[in-house]
Amino acid sequence: MIIKNVRILGGEPVSIRIADGVIAEVAPGLDAPEAIDGAGAIALPGLVDLHTHLREPGREDAETVRTGTQSAARGGYTAVHAMANTSPVADTAGVVEQVWRLGREHALCDVHPVGAVTVGLEGRQLAELGAMADSAARVRVFSDDGKCVDDAVLMRRALEYVKAFDGVVAQHAQEPRLTSGAQMNEGVVSGRLGLAGWPAVAEEAIIARDCLLAAHVGSRLHVCHVSTAGSVEIIRWAKSKGWNVTAEVTPHHLLLTDDLVEESPVGAYNPIYKVNPPLRTRADVEALRAALADGTIDIVATDHAPHPVEDKETEWSAAAMGMVGLETALSVVQEAMVETGLLDWAGVAQRMSALPARIGRLPGQGRPLEVGEPANIMLYDPSARTEVDPSAFASKSRNTPYEGMTLPGRVVATFLRGRPTVLEGKLV
Numbered sequence: 001m002i003i004k005n006v007r008i009l010g011g012e013p014v015s016i017r018i019a020d021g022v023i024a025e026v027a028p029g030l031d032a033p034e035a036i037d038g039a040g041a042i043a044l045p046g047l048v049d050l051h052t053h054l055r056e057p058g059r060e061d062a063e064t065v066r067t068g069t070q071s072a073a074r075g076g077y078t079a080v081h082a083m084a085n086t087s088p089v090a091d092t093a094g095v096v097e098q099v100w101r102l103g104r105e106h107a108l109c110d111v112h113p114v115g116a117v118t119v120g121l122e123g124r125q126l127a128e129l130g131a132m133a134d135s136a137a138r139v140r141v142f143s144d145d146g147k148c149v150d151d152a153v154l155m156r157r158a159l160e161y162v163k164a165f166d167g168v169v170a171q172h173a174q175e176p177r178l179t180s181g182a183q184m185n186e187g188v189v190s191g192r193l194g195l196a197g198w199p200a201v202a203e204e205a206i207i208a209r210d211c212l213l214a215a216h217v218g219s220r221l222h223v224c225h226v227s228t229a230g231s232v233e234i235i236r237w238a239k240s241k242g243w244n245v246t247a248e249v250t251p252h253h254l255l256l257t258d259d260l261v262e263e264s265p266v267g268a269y270n271p272i273y274k275v276n277p278p279l280r281t282r283a284d285v286e287a288l289r290a291a292l293a294d295g296t297i298d299i300v301a302t303d304h305a306p307h308p309v310e311d312k313e314t315e316w317s318a319a320a321m322g323m324v325g326l327e328t329a330l331s332v333v334q335e336a337m338v339e340t341g342l343l344d345w346a347g348v349a350q351r352m353s354a355l356p357a358r359i360g361r362l363p364g365q366g367r368p369l370e371v372g373e374p375a376n377i378m379l380y381d382p383s384a385r386t387e388v389d390p391s392a393f394a395s396k397s398r399n400t401p402y403e404g405m406t407l408p409g410r411v412v413a414t415f416l417r418g419r420p421t422v423l424e425g426k427l428v
């Protein structure tokens with residue numbers, strides 16, 4: 001297979017020859033009658049998501065491994081990490097192997113299960129971390145995402161345990177006693193709307209504690225979906241100490257603010273903007289963008305959280321938290337980071353492919369587009385402008401905050417080890 005006329009990381013046009021799932025040659029002018037014409041698209045390593053909710057097993061009405069990875073492929077992803085808050089919870093070797101096998105059988109990208117930190121996500125007893133690490137799924141990322149491991153002793157034990165197999169604990173930083181009944185970011189807008197506030201300190205206090213714990217035991221900590229300027233400063237301080245702390249930000253926290261809860265196109269209290277952690281202020285957004293640009297925040301992760309219509313189209317207090325994000329992630333990052341001059345395409349590839357693969361310990365993903373490397377490739381047209389139409393999503397769910405918005409860029413093609421999963425923007 002030859003993919004011609006593409007610009008690796010936005011550089012000069014070249015062709016890429018693929019043989020046996022590996023990049024065999026990169027040079028100008030390569031051609032063949034059956035060559036795929038990239039038409040000047042940017043070529044990036046296949047994207048890697050460290051934070052995806054595939055919902056299977058248990059909530060197949062919202063998403064399945066098949067539909068979730070179709071959505072991922074449409075977004076340019078060649079690997080995703082499937083979070084543990086399924087039903088049953090992925091807290092045993094048996095469940096993570098079930099998700100892993102579903103990925104092997106049905107997925108359009110690699111699926112790597114995330115194991116729960118505690119049994120049933122209940123925060124009382126450590127789950128089978130070692131058994132999940134030794135299973136066929138070879139789990140290396142553990143998280144109770146959706147719930148915080150708020151018990152400091154349990155968190156310390158988890159950090160100590162995963163050191164044995166080079167694992168990482170990915171913390172959902174939310175002090176539950178400070179967010180009891182919370183509905184949105186605590187601030188001026190929550191006051192006007194009469195919604196219980198979700199204070200920034202509830203996130204920041206847990207991050208500070210866990211950075212100290214990770215340093216104390218010499219383990220790896222990853223902070224999920226950072227959302228406040230204060231969290232950025234704590235993570236920056238931890239990194240200045242040389243501690244092994246990494247962090248992610250979601251596309252929606254790079255673009256959207258809590259004002260939308262009051263001023264959405266369809267009026268106030270639109271549950272499409274209800275997410276955990278909540279949308280924050282413009283000052284927080286600016287701090288998150290700067291932190292992603294300077295490396296304080298390492299990666300972009302989608303926190304793709306599909307929900308059926310009945311769970312979102314209801315009154316605010318009863319609505320589920322979360323947004324789908326796999327198919328719009330790169331466009332939002334282009335809008336927030338590339339078009340603002342904060343990142344170039346090499347920086348995007350680092351934060352959406354290379355570093356997520358490194359944190360998740362995926363040696364075959366996030367590799368540079370060079371001879372001898374796996375042919376995990378996505379082609380992207382940054383000049384396109386597309387109105388977001390959720391009815392066209394591959395995902396089973398439609399809970400996107402971008403409906404009707406015009407976003408930049410379009411994923412043209414995705415290749416998983418040389419096999420096309422998307423061509424001309426359509427699933428293969």
